[in-house]
Amino acid sequence: MRKKPGVFTWLLWIALAGCCVAVAALAPGTIDAYNAYTVERDATPTPTALTQSVLMVTLDPNNTPTPTPLILSLGTTGDAVTRLQTKLKELGFYTNAVDGQYGQGTAAAVKLFQSQMGLTADGLAGTATLSALYATTAQTYIPTPTPSPTPSLLSKGAQGGSVSALQERLKALGYYTGAVDGDYGAATQEAVRLFQSQNGLEVDGVSGSVTLAAVYASSAPPVTITPTPDPATLPLLVNRDNPLAESYKPANLVVLRNVLPASLVYVKGSDIQGDREAVAALQTMLLAAKDDGITSWQVSAGYRSYQYQQELFDQQVATFVSQGKSRADALSATRLTVADPGTSEHQTGLAFDITVADTIFKGTKQQLWLDKNCWDYGFIVRYQEDKEKITGYVAECWHIRYVGISHSTVIRDHDWCLEEYINAMKQ
Numbered sequence: 001m002r003k004k005p006g007v008f009t010w011l012l013w014i015a016l017a018g019c020c021v022a023v024a025a026l027a028p029g030t031i032d033a034y035n036a037y038t039v040e041r042d043a044t045p046t047p048t049a050l051t052q053s054v055l056m057v058t059l060d061p062n063n064t065p066t067p068t069p070l071i072l073s074l075g076t077t078g079d080a081v082t083r084l085q086t087k088l089k090e091l092g093f094y095t096n097a098v099d100g101q102y103g104q105g106t107a108a109a110v111k112l113f114q115s116q117m118g119l120t121a122d123g124l125a126g127t128a129t130l131s132a133l134y135a136t137t138a139q140t141y142i143p144t145p146t147p148s149p150t151p152s153l154l155s156k157g158a159q160g161g162s163v164s165a166l167q168e169r170l171k172a173l174g175y176y177t178g179a180v181d182g183d184y185g186a187a188t189q190e191a192v193r194l195f196q197s198q199n200g201l202e203v204d205g206v207s208g209s210v211t212l213a214a215v216y217a218s219s220a221p222p223v224t225i226t227p228t229p230d231p232a233t234l235p236l237l238v239n240r241d242n243p244l245a246e247s248y249k250p251a252n253l254v255v256l257r258n259v260l261p262a263s264l265v266y267v268k269g270s271d272i273q274g275d276r277e278a279v280a281a282l283q284t285m286l287l288a289a290k291d292d293g294i295t296s297w298q299v300s301a302g303y304r305s306y307q308y309q310q311e312l313f314d315q316q317v318a319t320f321v322s323q324g325k326s327r328a329d330a331l332s333a334t335r336l337t338v339a340d341p342g343t344s345e346h347q348t349g350l351a352f353d354i355t356v357a358d359t360i361f362k363g364t365k366q367q368l369w370l371d372k373n374c375w376d377y378g379f380i381v382r383y384q385e386d387k388e389k390i391t392g393y394v395a396e397c398w399h400i401r402y403v404g405i406s407h408s409t410v411i412r413d414h415d416w417c418l419e420e421y422i423n424a425m426k427q
């Protein structure tokens, strides 16, 4: 028994008939094909059931169609793209014009954002990307340096692209303020020293593999700005141009032998004194040296009064005169090594001559340790070889001056002498 043809079946017939009539008009030989189709159609079950089920699914009010997710991609235009570009620009990922056109530049910016946020970097702004972008946790762009074939060591005098890359990187981190010129000069060296000092590396101004790895690490921290010291609290500057009065005597002098244990340091004179705070810093420093296995220290000088300095000076002049020098020659020869009264740092109570008994100090492991570490305890090596023209004194690797850690570390990081530091701070 045949089922009565439904509406759909009638419609199908009409459509097929119309179609095949048109084909037949073009090619009479296809009539047979039409007849064959009709026979086949009658043999197949009517598709009524299928049609009804499709309609049911479509019309089911409980099954509302999911809205297509809004994906912005290449070619998209409009306000949504403008908003996207504005936000990407605000975060630093996008630098082109905000024009509402999702072009290659926008796609590249989206990719950058996705990759920094740990999303699939496909350049398509879909739901996940858009929610991450408009979230309060959206990160600002952190440039990753393009890895360039970098030599394993760059130092003063080096030139070229890898120096430019280094300068650019140090500049981005705030350590370098000079021009990116590919020239590893004094300013670059200073920036490297600053980076090394703030990041616990050996401070030598040379960019070896360890320093370069730290500079280019994604975790490399930006520079810590050292607060400019108040000029009123700058260290006391004593030199030929800035003498102390004959009456100047530090207020808090202590006798070193009374406070420093003999096991830590040998104090050469029972009357050697020093400023209380400076002596405390000296003790802290020598304890740290001991931890590093560096012992056998001797303190051979501390506070000297104006009168004592006068005696030292007169004695030296007398010695030269007795050796046959004229008084004028004896005076100038004396001034090379003995300070005029009032111009010795020892009168401040903040300076010490520190040595090793019965040994030439220069080159000893104690001297090398002192030269490297005293800065961390508030001391500076006051008279350096490369600063003789500024300080007016030949280098004295044994003469250390207490200035306090806030000053000593800055002086070290800039490779300054005290005169240069005070000049810089007063500007």
Ligand SMILES: [Zn+2]
Residues within 6 Å of the ligand: 301, 346, 351, 352, 353, 398, 399, 400
């Ligand atoms: Zn001295």
